Amino acid sequence: MxxxxxxxxxxxxxxxxxxxxxxxxxxxxxxxxxxxxxxxxxxxxxxxxxxxxxxxxxxxxxxxxxxxxxxxxxGSWFNELHRRLLxxxxxxxxxxxxxxxxxxxxxxxxxxxxxxxxxxxxxxxxxxxxxxxxxxxxxxxxxxxxxxxxxxxxxxxxxxxxxxxxxxxxxxxxxxxxxxxxxxxxxxxxxxxxxxxxxxxxxxxxxxxxxVDAPAAAPAARETPYLLYCGRIDESKGCRELLAAFQQLRRRRREPVELVLTGADHLGVRETDDVRFLGFVDAADKAALMAGAAAFVMPSRWESFSIVTLEALAQGAPVIVNAQCEVLADHVDAAGAGWRYRGVEELMRCMGEALALDAAARAQAAACGRAYVAGRYAxxxxxxxxxxxxxxxxxx
The missing domain is CATH 3.40.50.2000 (Glycogen Phosphorylase B;)
Incomplete structure (x- = not known):
């Protein structure tokens, strides 16, 4: 052996x-x-x-x-070398x-x-x-x-x-x-x-x-429509841009909406009535949150695969991804179930479009996302x- x-x-x-x-x-x-x-x-x-x-x-x-x-x-020597590298x-x-x-x-x-x-x-x-x-x-x-x-x-x-x-x-x-x-x-x-x-x-x-093994979950029961991010919450993952875009969305949108964040917080997120930080959640709760989200947002520029984005697609959530990451852009293009953006203004627009999807369009996006994941990542x-x-x- x-x-x-x-x-x-x-x-x-x-x-x-x-x-x-x-x-x-x-x-x-x-x-x-x-x-x-x-x-x-x-x-x-x-x-x-x-x-x-x-x-x-x-x-x-x-x-x-x-x-x-x-x-x-x-230690400090790495910090100095990293500064020089950047x-x-x-x-x-x-x-x-x-x-x-x-x-x-x-x-x-x-x-x-x-x-x-x-x-x-x-x-x-x-x-x-x-x-x-x-x-x-x-x-x-x-x-x-x-x-x-x-x-x-x-x-x-x-x-x-x-x-x-x-x-x-x-x-x-x-x-x-x-x-x-x-x-x-x-x-x-x-x-x-x-x-x-x-x-x-x-x-x-x-x-x-x-x-990607993500059996279909029942959507989380939340009163307010929400956008979802799961993962490490820090600047290198694009989360500062995500928060900025969401705040602009809230200023321009009359209907209530929440941004739900799960994972380790390295930014010091200030929770408000509209931004909900749940910390670490178990796999079942994460799947339910994905299934119920208006969209899953992945704002990172640097992904080589993005397991969590594929998990969201498998749960039927349309995804909004940073177009500067080819991997994420390829997932969206191949699945036909989401948007790609560049910059805060486009991210805000994509969030608004996700929230505006009717039931038929949402069901079509969900079917496309699930088929993509099942076909390629069984x-x-x-x-x-x-x-x-x-x-x-x-x-x-």
Whole structure:
């Protein structure tokens, strides 16, 4: 029986991150055909990498999770390097049109180490025990667990799942070089692969995606029509723009409407009569909220898949997405169940159109969204694509 390792920066049921959910999902699919180890840090918080969990082994639903301590937390040196990176990106890429940032490898690797989590034990484990694994799947390109971990195993065993976003670090040449050193690449969408070609010159690999299992839920019973956002509430996800657009909508609209937010609040949202912050909700409540929403809004510019957007489509909610994210725009175009926008004014207009949908138009959008998700992201289809992409005969 084959054994596969899945390397990811964090792993815990309470973590809502997309790449962490993807790593767990792939581990569950692979477990059906062999043994799976997840290799990860002891951290819960990606902003600090504090060792919140004990190092060592635990078993969860048939998967062995091996945790390794971070040697340090994120500090002022990372903050300084990140500031420089953003300045360089603004100067060279946004204003200068450069295809890559002019950072040499030593400086870029300092940034990657300082970003964390820096887990020497995890890297040592890969060096010493890579022969235990038929393949090592590295989830998300960004962190040192992937960047340095790739070099710790033979090239033939390296499988990279970039979860690539159009974000400043992706323009560092060292990441393109790391992708070229992987034996196999797994993309979540065609839009992500197009981005890989533009940023890294890489088109190898297979588009696998992620299964979306979202049985139809009864709509949440709320008196006032509402728009919904679920996920991390912070500026990098576009939530400040979302709040600004909603406030403009409220000033221009006579009928009552609410904006309902769920997830971790990193903005310090001020709850009002119109803005409802529910914190973390369980899967059943989230599904019900999606089923009852006038629209689900995903304002992020940087998504490589957006599980939550697909979950909303599966629940029959039309979606409003940021057109600057190709992945989200592709979902809307292929599903035929939503809107894409650029800027606050267009977002406000799309919200108004969603609230104005009549029952027939809403039912048509719901049917299109459900058909799109069921056709492309059924678990059996994703599992077979994953087994083929990793190239393990025992998993085929």
């Amino acid at each position: 084959s054994r596969v390792a899945v390397v990811v920066q964090r792993c815990h049921p309470d973590i809502a991150g997309g790449s962490e959910a993807l790593a767990w999902h792939y581990a569950q699919l692979l477990r059906r055909r062999g043994e799976v180890d997840i290799l990860t840090s002891c951290a819960l918080d990606y902003r600090s990498w504090d060792n919140a969990l004990a190092a060592g082994e635990e078993w969860r639903e048939g998967v062995r999770v091996r945790r390794f301590a971070s040697a340090w937390t994120r 300045q360089t990106h603004a100067r060279e890429v946004e204003r200068g049109g450069a295809a890559q940032l002019a950072w040499r490898a030593p400086l870029a690797e300092q940034f990657i180490r300082a970003q964390g989590p820096w887990c020497p034990g995890l890297l040592d484990h890969l060096v010493q025990r890579h022969s235990d694994y038929a393949a090592v799947v590295f989830c998300t390109y960004l962190y040192p667990t992937t960047y340095f971990g790739l070099e710790c195993v033979p090239q033939a065993k390296r499988v990279l799942v970039p979860t690539l976003h159009d974000e400043p670090p992706a323009y560092l040449p060292v990441y393109a070089q790391a992708a070229r050193r992987a034996s196999r690449l797994i993309w979540l969408t065609e839009a992500e692969r197009r981005l890989g070609e533009r940023l890294w010159g890489e088109t190898r690999g297979d588009v696998v995606g992620m299964a 678990e059996a289809n994703v599992a077979e694509r994953l087994y083929r992409a990793i190239g393990l005969d025992d998993f085929a």
